[in-house]
Amino acid sequence: MRRGIAATALVAALGVTLAACGGSDSGSNGGSKGSGELSGTVTWWDTSTVGSEDKVFKKIAEDFTKKHPKVTVKYVNVPFGEAQNKFKNAAQAGAGAPDVIRSEVAWTPDFANLGYLAPLDGTAALKDQDDFLEQASASTKYDGKTYAVPQVIDSMGVFYNKKIFKEAGVEVPKNIAELKTVSAKIKEKTGKTGLYLRGDDPYWFLSFLYGEGGDMVDADNKTVTFDNAAGVKAFQTVKDLVDSKAAITDATNGWDNMQSAFKDGKVAMMINGPWAVADTYAGKEFTDKANLGIAPVPAGSGGQGAPQGGHNLAVYAGSKNLDASYAFVEYMTSVENQSKITKELSLLPTRQSAYLDKTVANNPMIGFFKPVVDKAVERPWIPEGGSLFDPIKVQYTKVLTGQTTPETGAKAVGDSYRKLLKDWK
Amino acid sequence: MAVDTPSQSVVKAAGDHARGRSRGTGPKRRAPKRSLATHWYAWAMVAPVVIVIAVIIGYPLGRGIYLSLTDANERNVARTIGVNEIPATYEFVGLDNYKAALTGSQFLSTLGWTVLWTVSCVTITFALGLVFANILNRKFAGRSVYRMMLILPWAIPGFVSVFAWRFLYDERRGMLNQILTGAGLDGVPWLNDPTWAKFAVIAVNVWLGVPFMMVALLGGLQSIPGELYEAAEMDGANAWQRFRNITLPGLRSVSTTVLLLSTIWTFNMFPVIFLLTGGGPGDATQILVTQAYQFSFQISPRDFAQSSTWGVLILVLLMAFAAIYRRVLRKQGEVW
Numbered sequence: 001m002r003r004g005i006a007a008t009a010l011v012a013a014l015g016v017t018l019a020a021c022g023g024s025d026s027g028s029n030g031g032s033k034g035s036g037e038l039s040g041t042v043t044w045w046d047t048s049t050v051g052s053e054d055k056v057f058k059k060i061a062e063d064f065t066k067k068h069p070k071v072t073v074k075y076v077n078v079p080f081g082e083a084q085n086k087f088k089n090a091a092q093a094g095a096g097a098p099d100v101i102r103s104e105v106a107w108t109p110d111f112a113n114l115g116y117l118a119p120l121d122g123t124a125a126l127k128d129q130d131d132f133l134e135q136a137s138a139s140t141k142y143d144g145k146t147y148a149v150p151q152v153i154d155s156m157g158v159f160y161n162k163k164i165f166k167e168a169g170v171e172v173p174k175n176i177a178e179l180k181t182v183s184a185k186i187k188e189k190t191g192k193t194g195l196y197l198r199g200d201d202p203y204w205f206l207s208f209l210y211g212e213g214g215d216m217v218d219a220d221n222k223t224v225t226f227d228n229a230a231g232v233k234a235f236q237t238v239k240d241l242v243d244s245k246a247a248i249t250d251a252t253n254g255w256d257n258m259q260s261a262f263k264d265g266k267v268a269m270m271i272n273g274p275w276a277v278a279d280t281y282a283g284k285e286f287t288d289k290a291n292l293g294i295a296p297v298p299a300g301s302g303g304q305g306a307p308q309g310g311h312n313l314a315v316y317a318g319s320k321n322l323d324a325s326y327a328f329v330e331y332m333t334s335v336e337n338q339s340k341i342t343k344e345l346s347l348l349p350t351r352q353s354a355y356l357d358k359t360v361a362n363n364p365m366i367g368f369f370k371p372v373v374d375k376a377v378e379r380p381w382i383p384e385g386g387s388l389f390d391p392i393k394v395q396y397t398k399v400l401t402g403q404t405t406p407e408t409g410a411k412a413v414g415d416s417y418r419k420l421l422k423d424w425k
Numbered sequence: 426m427a428v429d430t431p432s433q434s435v436v437k438a439a440g441d442h443a444r445g446r447s448r449g450t451g452p453k454r455r456a457p458k459r460s461l462a463t464h465w466y467a468w469a470m471v472a473p474v475v476i477v478i479a480v481i482i483g484y485p486l487g488r489g490i491y492l493s494l495t496d497a498n499e500r501n502v503a504r505t506i507g508v509n510e511i512p513a514t515y516e517f518v519g520l521d522n523y524k525a526a527l528t529g530s531q532f533l534s535t536l537g538w539t540v541l542w543t544v545s546c547v548t549i550t551f552a553l554g555l556v557f558a559n560i561l562n563r564k565f566a567g568r569s570v571y572r573m574m575l576i577l578p579w580a581i582p583g584f585v586s587v588f589a590w591r592f593l594y595d596e597r598r599g600m601l602n603q604i605l606t607g608a609g610l611d612g613v614p615w616l617n618d619p620t621w622a623k624f625a626v627i628a629v630n631v632w633l634g635v636p637f638m639m640v641a642l643l644g645g646l647q648s649i650p651g652e653l654y655e656a657a658e659m660d661g662a663n664a665w666q667r668f669r670n671i672t673l674p675g676l677r678s679v680s681t682t683v684l685l686l687s688t689i690w691t692f693n694m695f696p697v698i699f700l701l702t703g704g705g706p707g708d709a710t711q712i713l714v715t716q717a718y719q720f721s722f723q724i725s726p727r728d729f730a731q732s733s734t735w736g737v738l739i740l741v742l743l744m745a746f747a748a749i750y751r752r753v754l755r756k757q758g759e760v761w
Binding site for chain 1: 499500502504505506507509511591595596597598616617618619622702703705706707708709722723724725726727
């Protein structure tokens with residue numbers, strides 16, 4: 001009997017402790033609803049370039065606390081190349097995932113399809129949804145619901161070193177043929193290489209594919225289009241650029257090599273997007289910002305085409321602090337903060353009203369990129385969108401290093417697409 | 426009552442059993458009935474170890490084999506996200522995955538390179554290790570300094586040295602090419618050309634593997650009695666003959682073990698390939714384990730079924746290798 005009492009007392013004591021724990025837990029995380037004041041911690045995984053963009057984003061993110069003093073923002077920079085997998089690991093395991101993730105446009109439908117993202121319709125995260133550029137909103141929708149809020153939008157152009165161009169006495173190439181002659185002339189006059197072609201990331205290949213009038217898939221007709229004539233031609237084009245020494249490339253470490261080669265003035269051109277602007281300005285060739293020129297990507301035989309990209313902010317469905325996360329996403333994508341980001345980093349806002357801001361309107365990078373984005377080629381926003389790059393990555397590098405022919409390479413990509421997209425032609 | 430008297434033998438038996446288990450070379454099994462009756466205490470003592478091993482090795486292994494018989498991937502496995510619970514919808518497909526792996530070209534071509542990589546790494550590492558061990562077995566000034574320096578690659582964490590090598594190999598900014606161009610030669614596309622990349626990964630793995638071989642073989646060399654060499658010298662044997670007829674047979678027990686270990690390690694040497702080339706350029710340096718990892722963690726949607734199929738095939742291949750190796754040794758009269 002005595003024992004029974006002791007045991008009961010122990011259970012009761014445990015119960016009280018547990019209840020207390022639970023109480024404090026909800027107090028720190030989810031207790032925001034009752035009082036109307038947000039509290040708790042919001043962990044944000046950012047994927048921006050370390051050394052230039054990350055500082056600005058960190059500052060703005062942490063300033064969220066000024067509006068909501070009880071909320072702590074935990075800023076984590078995850079390298080872009082690893083973020084997709086890291087988030088998937090954490091989200092699937094149900095542990096260690098952030099509350100908010102900066103999701104690349106193609107990842108968003110994939111994450112949403114896997115059930116990792118919280119639908120945002122009707123939440124505080126989506127404010128003035130009509131204000132967002134239509135193109136930017138497209139990637140945030142999946143199956144009739146909105147799963148993310150567009151943060152930045154981008155496309156690609158040719159970055160060129162004006163000094164080298166002047167030295168060689170050349171103009172910006174408008175198409176692939178000119179790109180080759182210009183590069184040859186630069187080599188002859190200055191000994192430098194014309195173009196750095198990023199060979200380890202298929203995203204940098206897209207403008208060549210679009211330039212030949214090709215595309216990865218035709219989502220409307222459920223057809224794989226990569227292995228038709230345009231895809232083969234695009235592979236031939238990049239291979240020819242490298243073989244003719246108009247361009248140099250690397251199979252690994254491409255981003256660092258590209259940035260350092262361009263920043264140190266070893267190559268005259270690179271194809272890149274607004275996300276590279278801040279980092280490029282930090283290079284010794286560009287201490288005078290005016291030395292950086294920017295032009296549309298060279299056209300292929302099918303015209304000119306650059307991919308439309310960008311990043312969204314999405315909320316993890318398993319977040320313990322949804323309300324604060326929604327508010328954080330809204331805050332990060334507000335007109336005010338978008339203008340601030342543009343001013344510091346020359347990234348393109350996703351809100352139409354942000355373009356009315358003077359600092360945004362007068363930014364030369366925006367002046368160039370906005371029309372490019374308007375014409376940019378949209379990728380298919382299907383859940384498999386994020387899976388389309390892996391097959392290209394292998395074959396693209398294989399073609400560039402001469403391990404396979406453009407024809408076999410394109411065919412191999414097409415075959416793996418058909419395996420991935422069941423019942424597609 | 427019986428607990429006190431046979432405690433000595435019981436402890437011994439328990440020890441034997443535990444050791445036997447972990448090495449996979451158990452002692453001759455006694456009749457189970459008698460063993461259970463007399464050695465119940467021993468069984469009770471090893472039970473925790475057996476359970477822990479079953480949980481940490483048996484469960485993942487069983488799960489891996491099971492997954493390899495299904496079509497599980499990222500989209501159809503069970504997952505819990507916040508309040509949403511998504512049930513598993515993958516199906517049992519029998520041996521389809523194995524059929525696909527063994528008839529497709531990808532597995533076989535990756536296996537080909539994996540074998541080439543293992544054979545060349547192990548032979549070069551063993552040869553170099555033997556040379557260094559023989560040099561260091563002599564008495565000369567500063568021997569301990571040399572020994573320490575040669576062990577250094579082993580002392581640095583693997584991923585650190587692999588990253589260091591990656592910087593050295595960089596085609597444009599790496600030190601190796603700067604030295605080459607400084608000497609008026611053309612730079613080498615170390616990691617950008619498939620053949621050179623293969624060479625580069627083998628070189629790094631040899632660099633990493635030599636210290637282990639050297640230390641193990643040095644230990645073996647020191648256990649060979651000096652009298653044998655003296656006697657051979659008296660009989661007029663030259664250096665090569667002494668090496669061939671005393672050193673090599675004397676090292677046999679050590680070298681068979683290190684060769685087996687080294688083969689298994691190299692076959693599954695994930696960090697060198699993954700961190701140095703990521704399997705590239707293209708998939709030129711992809712070995713079986715890195716490709717299996719890629720299936721389950723890098724491609725999208727993640728293909729758990731195919732990845733575990735490859736994992737099971739790796740296990741089978743290595744087990745077959747170990748069994749054949751053991752049989753060959755036994756035929757040659759080696760007790761192992």
